Amino acid sequence: MEFAFTKEQLMFKKEVIRFAREKIVPRVAEHDRNHTFDFEAFHKMGEFGLLGLHFPEEYGGGGADVVTTVLAGEALGEAGVDGGLTLSYGAHSFLCADTLYCHGTDAQKTRFLPPLISGDKIGCMGLTEPNAGSDVSAMKTTALKKGDTYVLNGSKTFITNGPIADVALIYAKTDPEKAHDGISAFIVEKGTPGFEAGPPMDKLGCRSSQTSELFFSNCVIPAENLVGMEGLGFLMAMQTVEWDRSALLSPMVGGMNHALARSVTYAKGRKQFGRPIGKFYATKEKLAAMKIFAEAAKLLVYRIAWCKGQGKPLNHLEAAVAKLFVGDWLLGPSNDAVLLHGGYGYCHEYGMERIFRDGRLAPIGGGTSDVQKMIISKMI
Amino acid sequence: MNFDYSQDELDLFHSLETILGKTTEVRPKNLISKLAWTGYATLGENGLAGALPGAQERLAQWKPAAYRTMEYGLRIAATTLRRFGPEAWHATWVTPIQQGKILATAALDQAEGEPDLTGKPHDKGYLINGTKTAIPGAISADVILASGTVEESPALFLFQKETGDVSLTQGATGLYTLTAHETFLPDTQVAILSKKTPLAPFLDLLKNRIQIAEATGHAAALFDQAKTAAKTCPEGGKPPIAKQEIGFKLATMYTLLQTSRLMSANASGLIDANASDAAMASSCARVFCSDAANEIISSALEVMGENGFKKGGPADRLAAIQALRVEGPSVGQTKEAIGNMLLKY
Structure with missing residues (x-):
């Protein structure tokens, strides 16, 4: 076992941090406060190469390995980029574009990947429904074949990038009688008649990402918009789990390192009872909790990334462990970061409360902590 | 980056589990002898350093009572003797410790409120005074490697079983405290290191x-x-x-x-x-x-x-x-x- 990054990977991480601090971080607080998506930052991420980091160069990607790609997410979090933008990035690049890359036809890849990678178009993935969250097989949205078209009916909810997406990767039942085997994936483009996005949801955290319902009412799409084969949708969705447990979690590891660095600076400067609060055990204990979480979470997340990079089949047990740990153990140290800053921690301008709020998504999104416990208890 | 164990490391774990699962032996010296052929005692020297925490975990899992003493001997005493001790100590101490012929432990912790071990030159050796605590298996060890100072330089002291003027007392957690009072150690059992040695x-x-x-x-x-x-x-x-x-x-x-x-x-x-x-x-x-x-x-x-x-x-x-x-x-x-x-x- 050997857990070190290469020099090149570490240099790249520094570059991403520098880029993010310069181009994104200055506007983070404003977009979080206003619940608005930072289109400019997203485009700049495309120009920098982040949106297509792991895709082949023929589509405009960077050809990076999985670990480097996951490291970029950590770097964004460490620089101070909010959980909203990194969530949008994750949904766009890994849940939508990567599925198209892995399962799409050459024509689909040629048409959709370059604008997604450049950031000219925004992608989303529609899986969750009002009554089909962790239990995906209960989905009610249908896509019934009619001639050389499919007709979609139903709705999706909690869709990251839903209100702003140009390209939606939608999972729907092509055989409503079947459970998982009846699910297929489709490309639905913005503006398609019968396809509408609801208004952005008012969320606790990750506010700069736009989340909404998606509605399909006799929405007709060409049959060529089927991604992969009929009935394989569930497997495709499960393949995104590797990214979900690595690239979508790594910004939270970075975010904790950001909170830690800010907390250290604050603890050295803030004086109470005639000395810096960093001199008190209570402060050191909080800093230690943040550091320990970041160290532990990093190892779990990069184990998933490394295995994916090696082409190993997903170890669902260890993926659930990573998700459960990040989701449930993040709460304590992110709360510590707020507490350490006292009244300032409660104020928006210091950013600590945002990290706390953004982190509350971790035990919910992408499979709740309870679901991870169910998976683990069945697999051990 | 590599999150996998090598086949050699997995084989080592299998060997350890097989032996530890069957044996009723809990005496550290005998266990080290029993495990010697697996390479456990020399992990880190035989190219399997990555397997060390996994091997240690298995020892602590299967033989918790013996684990600490064995590890203090193999991983602290032997390692420190080899790294900081004079060449003569290698053959005399390190190899026999790793073969289970000599049981070693290590005394690292200063007792709260007590002076640390110090040595002062005397005749062809040193007189040692002070206290060390939290020593596992001290009573059964053939040799105790202790850290201390000689004239403000870091030093290593080797107390053999028969060394006089040393008392060992067992604390409530089962660990021992060593107290030396004008204890004479020949210079062959003392290594004085440079002040910069960490x-x-x-x-x-x-x-x-x-x-x-x-x-x-x-x-x-x-x-x-x-x-x-x-x-x-x-x-x-x-x-x-x-x-x-x-x-x-x-x-x-x-x-x-x-x-x-x-x-x-x-x-x-x-x-x-x-x-x-x-x-x-x-x-x-x-x-x-x-x-x-x-x-x-x-x-x-x-x-x-x-x-x-x-x-x-x-x-x-x-x-x-x-x-x-x-x-x-x-x-x-x-x-x-x-x-x-x-x-x-």
């Missing part, structure tokens, strides 16, 4: 690694026991793990165990690489793994109910885990040390 931090890391793996070994044993109990199907009924209350508890225990293993492996690798962040990683692992073991034993007892208190059950490890948390540097002290490193205090 002996204390080096020894702290080695000790930390042993504590981390011990906590992980306890956690592994407890998880296995609880899991087996939870999967045992009562006649005509469902296994307890089918209940969400039990299943979720085991899921949390497993998550803590797997995370502990990664943190242990990471810290060990950084220690071996002499990396600048080894102290931070090992301190983080020390806290996390100790806390995890503590949480896991509590859950194991809840899962197993009264059966957990039977001989050989989780309750047998309760005191050991608590002792591990409080022995110096305690979990609380280590958290403070992490804070100090972050704040650069």
Whole structure:
């Protein structure tokens, strides 16, 4: 076992941090406060190469390995980029574009990947429904074949990038009688008649990402918009789990390192009872909790990334462990970061409360902590 | 980056599990002899350094009583003698320790409120005074390697079993305190190092690694026991793990165990690489793994109910885990040390 990054990977991480601090971080607080998506930052991420980091160069990607790609997410979090933008990035690049890359036809890849990678178009993935969250097989949205078209009916909810997406990767039942085997994936483009996005949801955290319902009412799409084969949708969705447990979690590891660095600076400067609060055990204990979480979470997340990079089949047990740990153990140290800053921690301008709020998504999104416990208890 | 064990490392683990699962031997010296052929005693010298935390975990899991003494001899005494001791010590001490012919332990901790060991030149040797505490297996050890100073330089002292004017007293946690009063050691049993030698931090890391793996070994044993109990199907009924209350508890225990293993492996690798962040990683692992073991034993007892208190059950490890948390540097002290490193205090 050997857990070190290469020099090149570490240099790249520094570059991403520098880029993010310069181009994104200055506007983070404003977009979080206003619940608005930072289109400019997203485009700049495309120009920098982040949106297509792991895709082949023929589509405009960077050809990076999985670990480097996951490291970029950590770097964004460490620089101070909010959980909203990194969530949008994750949904766009890994849940939508990567599925198209892995399962799409050459024509689909040629048409959709370059604008997604450049950031000219925004992608989303529609899986969750009002009554089909962790239990995906209960989905009610249908896509019934009619001639050389499919007709979609139903709705999706909690869709990251839903209100702003140009390209939606939608999972729907092509055989409503079947459970998982009846699910297929489709490309639905913005503006398609019968396809509408609801208004952005008012969320606790990750506010700069736009989340909404998606509605399909006799929405007709060409049959060529089927991604992969009929009935394989569930497997495709499960393949995104590797990214979900690595690239979508790594910004939270970075975010904790950001909170830690800010907390250290604050603890050295803030004086109470005639000395810096960093001199008190209570402060050191909080800093230690943040550091320990970041160290532990990093190892779990990069184990998933490394295995994916090696082409190993997903170890669902260890993926659930990573998700459960990040989701449930993040709460304590992110709360510590707020507490350490006292009244300032409660104020928006210091950013600590945002990290706390953004982190509350971790035990919910992408499979709740309870679901991870169910998976683990069945697999051990 | 590589998160896999090599085949050689997996073979070592298999050999250890086979031997440790069968043998009733708990005397450290005999166990070292029994395990010598597997390469366990010389891990790190035989190219399998990456397997060390996993091997340590298995020892702590299967033979917790012997684990600490064996590891203090092999991983602290032998390692320190080889790295800092004169050439003559290698053949005299290191090889016999690794072969199980000599049982060694190490005395690293200064007793609170007591003077550390110091040596002053006398005749063809040194007179040693002072106290060391938290020494595992001192009463059965053939030789105790102790750290101290001679005229403000870091020094190593070798106390053999028959050394006079040394007293050993056992503390409440089972560890020993060594007190030397004008104890004469010939200069062949004293090594004085340069003032710049980072002996204390080096020894702290080695000790930390042993504590981390011990906590992980306890956690592994407890998880296995609880899991087996939870999967045992009562006649005509469902296994307890089918209940969400039990299943979720085991899921949390497993998550803590797997995370502990990664943190242990990471810290060990950084220690071996002499990396600048080894102290931070090992301190983080020390806290996390100790806390995890503590949480896991509590859950194991809840899962197993009264059966957990039977001989050989989780309750047998309760005191050991608590002792591990409080022995110096305690979990609380280590958290403070992490804070100090972050704040650069």
